[in-house]
Amino acid sequence: MIKLEGLLGVVVFALWVFCLVDAIGSPSDRIRNLPKVGWVLIILFFPLVGSIAWLAAGRPESGVRRPSAHERDQPAFPEYDRPGRAAAVDPEKDAEFLRQVRERAEAQRKAYEEQKKRQREAGEES
Structure with missing residues (x-):
């Protein structure tokens, strides 16, 4: 027992x-x-x-989960997470875009270096 x-x-x-x-x-x-x-x-x-x-x-x-009314109105994936979104549609446009990004980055680097140089010169004059 x-x-x-x-x-x-x-x-x-x-x-x-x-x-x-x-x-x-x-x-x-x-x-x-x-x-x-x-x-x-x-x-x-x-x-x-x-x-x-x-x-x-x-x-x-x-079993299968039934979506709520709110979920039925939404797309299956948010725009930033949609499958295939990251794939280049036109390789020539993609290459041009990347070239422009590199040019902007280089211009920003040069501007930053010039700004630092001016700040050092202003600090030495004080």
Whole structure:
């Protein structure tokens, strides 16, 4: 009889730990029926009943996630992360753009060096 109670205690403890870790690790937007904090508190304060309730009513459903109304209106990828966005459409225009970027960078370097030189000269005159 004592072995059966001990085994039952270990099973309840393992279920409690599993459900607590599962609730904490689940994304907040996928948890059902209560906020995440509510489920964690229920599981903490009522180990057996809270764990069973989590498995039955709170745990995110497996399978395909249904997008919310807001997500259905949005494109699949934001513009900056769209696949193929970084690929050059016209290699000649891409080469011209890179040449212009290099020229601007060189002009900025020269202007910075001249500014530093003027500051040193102004500091020596003081």
